[in-house]
Amino acid sequence: xxxxxxxxxxxxxxxxxxxxxxxxxxxxxxxxxxxxxxxxxxxxxxxxxxxxxxxxxxxxxxxxxxxxxxxxxxxxxxxxxxxxxxxxxxxxxxxxxxxxxxxxxxxxxxxxxxxxxxxxxxxxxxxxxxxxxxxxxxxxxxxxxxxxxxxxxxxxxxxxxxxxxxxxxxxxxxxxxxxxxxxxxxxxxxxxxxxxxxxxxxxxxxxxxxxxxxxxxxxxxxxxxxxxxxxxxxxxxxxxxxxxxxxxxxxxxxxxxxxxxxxxxxxxxxxxxxxxxxxxx
Amino acid sequence: xxxxxxxxxxxxxxxxxxxxxxxxxxxxxxxxxxxxxxxxxxxxxxxxxxxxxxxxxxxxxxxxxxxxxxxxxxxxxxxxxxxxxxxxxxxxxxxxxxxxxxxxxxxxxxxxxxxxxxxxxxxxxxxxxxxxxxxxxxxxxxxxxxxxxxxxxxxxxxxxxxxxxxxxxxxxxxxxxxxxxxxxxxxxxxxxxxxxxxxxxxxxxxxxxxxxxxxxxxxxxxxxxxxxxxxxxxxxxxxxxxxxxxxxxxxxxxxxxxxxxxxxxxxxxxxxxxxxxxxxxxxxxxxxxxxxxxxxxxx
Ligand SMILES: Nc1nc2c(ncn2[C@@H]2O[C@H](COP(=O)(O)OP(=O)(O)OP(=O)(O)O)[C@@H](O)[C@H]2O)c(=O)[nH]1
Ligand SMILES: Nc1nc2c(ncn2[C@@H]2O[C@H](COP(=O)(O)OP(=O)(O)OP(=O)(O)O)[C@@H](O)[C@H]2O)c(=O)[nH]1
Ligand SMILES: [K+]
Ligand SMILES: [Mg+2]
Ligand SMILES: [Mg+2]
Numbered sequence: 001x002x003x004x005x006x007x008x009x010x011x012x013x014x015x016x017x018x019x020x021x022x023x024x025x026x027x028x029x030x031x032x033x034x035x036x037x038x039x040x041x042x043x044x045x046x047x048x049x050x051x052x053x054x055x056x057x058x059x060x061x062x063x064x065x066x067x068x069x070x071x072x073x074x075x076x077x078x079x080x081x082x083x084x085x086x087x088x089x090x091x092x093x094x095x096x097x098x099x100x101x102x103x104x105x106x107x108x109x110x111x112x113x114x115x116x117x118x119x120x121x122x123x124x125x126x127x128x129x130x131x132x133x134x135x136x137x138x139x140x141x142x143x144x145x146x147x148x149x150x151x152x153x154x155x156x157x158x159x160x161x162x163x164x165x166x167x168x169x170x171x172x173x174x175x176x177x178x179x180x181x182x183x184x185x186x187x188x189x190x191x192x193x194x195x196x197x198x199x200x201x202x203x204x205x206x207x208x209x210x211x212x213x214x215x216x217x218x219x220x221x222x223x224x225x226x227x228x229x230x231x232x233x234x235x236x237x238x239x240x241x242x243x244x245x246x247x248x249x250x251x252x253x254x255x256x257x258x259x260x261x262x263x264x265x266x267x268x269x270x271x272x273x274x275x276x277x278x279x280x281x
Numbered sequence: 282x283x284x285x286x287x288x289x290x291x292x293x294x295x296x297x298x299x300x301x302x303x304x305x306x307x308x309x310x311x312x313x314x315x316x317x318x319x320x321x322x323x324x325x326x327x328x329x330x331x332x333x334x335x336x337x338x339x340x341x342x343x344x345x346x347x348x349x350x351x352x353x354x355x356x357x358x359x360x361x362x363x364x365x366x367x368x369x370x371x372x373x374x375x376x377x378x379x380x381x382x383x384x385x386x387x388x389x390x391x392x393x394x395x396x397x398x399x400x401x402x403x404x405x406x407x408x409x410x411x412x413x414x415x416x417x418x419x420x421x422x423x424x425x426x427x428x429x430x431x432x433x434x435x436x437x438x439x440x441x442x443x444x445x446x447x448x449x450x451x452x453x454x455x456x457x458x459x460x461x462x463x464x465x466x467x468x469x470x471x472x473x474x475x476x477x478x479x480x481x482x483x484x485x486x487x488x489x490x491x492x493x494x495x496x497x498x499x500x501x502x503x504x505x506x507x508x509x510x511x512x513x514x515x516x517x518x519x520x521x522x523x524x525x526x527x528x529x530x531x532x533x534x535x536x537x538x539x540x541x542x543x544x545x546x547x548x549x550x551x552x553x554x555x556x557x558x559x560x561x562x563x564x565x566x567x568x569x570x571x572x573x574x575x576x577x578x579x580x
Contacts, residue, residue, distance in 0.1 A: 120430035
C-alpha cells in the first residue's frame with residue numbers, strides 16, 4: 001500500500017493485495033467490509049493506519065488464541081497417532097520427515113508408516129526420510145492395502161513403545177470418491193488400536209481457491225484437526241488458509257519453509273499476515 | 282459453490298431486453314461480474330484486468346440481438362475470447378531435424394514433472410519412437426527410483442548414472458545423456474529435473490545449465506491446475522530463468538477451475554501442449570482450449 005490517503009484507489013489496492021494473496025473474493029469482501037466499518041468508527045485517515053488495522057483484521061480472522069500445538073504425545077501407555085493427508089504433491093511425505101525430525105530432536109521416538117503403497121517409490125522416499133531423521137519406517141508391499149500398512153505401523157509403535165506414529169498416505173484429489181473412501185478406511189482401521197490424535201491436512205501455499213474445497217472434503221472424511229501450510233518459502237502467500245479458518249474453523253499448526261529436514265516452523269498468525277501484506281501489498 | 286456466471290449475468294440483463302446495443306453501464310456491470318467469476322476461478326489479477334479490458338472493447342462493438350437472451354450472448358463472447366487467449370488450436374511437439382529430440386521438463390516442486398516424464402515416454406513410444414528418460418533430479422529423496430519405476434511401467438529405458446538423494450551432478454548427467462542416447466539409438470530424450478522455486482536463484486541457474494548442456498527442442502513448464510494467484514510470478518520466473526517453449530497443465534482430473542491456464546498462457550505466450558489428467562501413465566491428453574474455457578467459466 002503505497003498511497004497516503006484513503007480514496008477509492010487506496011481501497012482498491014487494499015482489496016487487490018488480498019486477492020493476489022489468494023484470500024479469495026468472498027473472504028476479501030467480508031474483511032474489507034469490516035475494515036471500512038472500523039475506519040468509519042475510528043475515523044482513520046492515513047493508509048498507514050488502515051494497513052495496521054487490516055493486519056489486525058486478518059490476524060483476528062486467523063483466531064490467534066487457538067491452541068496450535070501438535071498432539072504428538074507422548075501419552076500414558078500408548079503412542080500418539082498422527083495421520084497425514086492431502087492432495088497429490090502437496091508435501092505430505094516431506095512433512096512427515098520434518099515432523100519426525102523435530103520430535104526426535106526433542107528426545108521422542110517415532111515410527112513412520114508408509115501407507116502410500118500406490119505412488120512410484122513413495123515408501124522408499126519415506127524410508128529415506130526415516131533414515132535421515134532416525135525413525136523406523138514400517139512398509140508394506142507395493143500396491144498393497146494402505147489400511148493394513150497403517151494398522152501395522154501403529155501396532156509396531158505400540159509394541160516398541162514409541163511416543164509417536166506418523167502415517168503418510170497417498171496423495172488424492174478430494175473429488176475422487178473411491179480414493180477418499182479408501183482414506184476413511186485407513187482411519188477406521190487405525191482406530192481399532194485407539195484414537196487418531198491428529199489428522200493433518202497438508203496444503204500447498206501455491207494453491208488457490210480449491211484449497212477450501214480440499215479442506216472441506218478431507219475434513220468430512222477424516223476430521224482434519226490442523227493444517228500444515230507447505231512451500232511458504234516461495235512467492236505464494238497461502239491466503240486460502242484464512243478462508244479455511246473462517247469457514248471450517250481448522251487452524252494452521254505448522255508451516256513448511258523448504259525441502260530440508262529443519263524447514264518446518266510453528267504457524268504464527270502475526271508473521272504470516274505481515275508476509276501476506278508484505279512486499280507487493 | 283459459486284453462482285454460475287450465467288445466473289449472475291441474467292440478473293443484470295433482465296432489464297435489458299429490447300435494446301440493440303449494450304450501454305457502457307451494462308458493459309461495466311457485466312465486466313464486474315466476469316471479473317469476480319475469473320478471480321474465483323483463480324485467474325491472476327493482472328491477467329483478469331488485461332482480459333476484461335479487451336473484452337470490453339469487443340462488447341462495445343458487438344451488436345446484441347434483441348431476440349435472444351443478452352446474457353447468453355455476452356457469455357458466448359467471453360467464452361470465445363477465453364478460447365482465443367488459451368491458444369486456439371493445439372500445437373504439436375517440436376521434433377529435432379537431427380535426432381535425438383530433447384524435451385526438458387521444469388516446474389515447481391510437486392507439480393507433476395516426473396509423472397509427466399513417464400506419460401510422455403509411454404505416449405511417444407506408442408507412436409513408434411524410442412524415448413530415453415533421463416534422471417536429473419538428484420535432490421528429492423528417491424526421485425531417481427520414482428523415474429525408474431515409471432520407466433519400467435512405460436517400457437522405456439532410464440538413464441540414471443547417479444543415485445541421487447544429494448549425490449551426483451545433474452548438469453553432467455544431462456550432458457552425458459545425449460551421447461548415451463545416440464549410442465543407444467534413442468530418438469527422443471526426456472529430461473526430468475528437480476522441482477524448484479522461481480525465487481531460488483541457485484536452482485534456476487542449475488536449470489539454465491541443464492538446458493545449455495542439452496539444447497532442448499522443447500522446455501516444458503509443468504504447472505498444477507490448482508495453483509492460484511502465484512501462477513504469474515512463477516511463470517515469469519521460469520520464462521526468464523530457463524525459457525519456456527510449452528506448458529503442460531497437470532492434475533486436471535481435480536475440481537479446480539484452473540484459471541492458472543489463462544495466467545500462464547498470458548505470461549509466457551507459449552502454448553499449452555498437454556493436459557495431465559491422473560496418476561496413471563495413460564491419464565494424458567492433448568490440451569483442449571474450448572473445454573478449458575468452459576471449465577474456467579464453470580459451464
Ligand atoms: N520449497 C519447498 N518444497 C517443499 C516443501 N515441502 C515439500 N516440498 C517439495 O515438494 C515436493 C513434493 O513433496 P512430497 O513430500 O513428495 O509431497 P507428497 O504430498 O508426499 O506427494 P505425493 O505423495 O506424491 O502426493 C518435493 O519436491 C518436496 O521436496 C516446502 O515447504 N518448501
Ligand atoms: N491426480 C493427479 N495426480 C497427478 C497428476 N500428475 C502427477 N500427479 C501426482 O502428483 C504427485 C506429484 O507428482 P510428481 O510427478 O512426483 O511431481 P514432480 O513435479 O516430479 O515433483 P518434484 O520432483 O518433487 O518436484 C504424485 O502423487 C503424482 O502421482 C495428474 O495429472 N493428476
Ligand atoms: K511466501
Ligand atoms: Mg508422498
Ligand atoms: Mg519429480
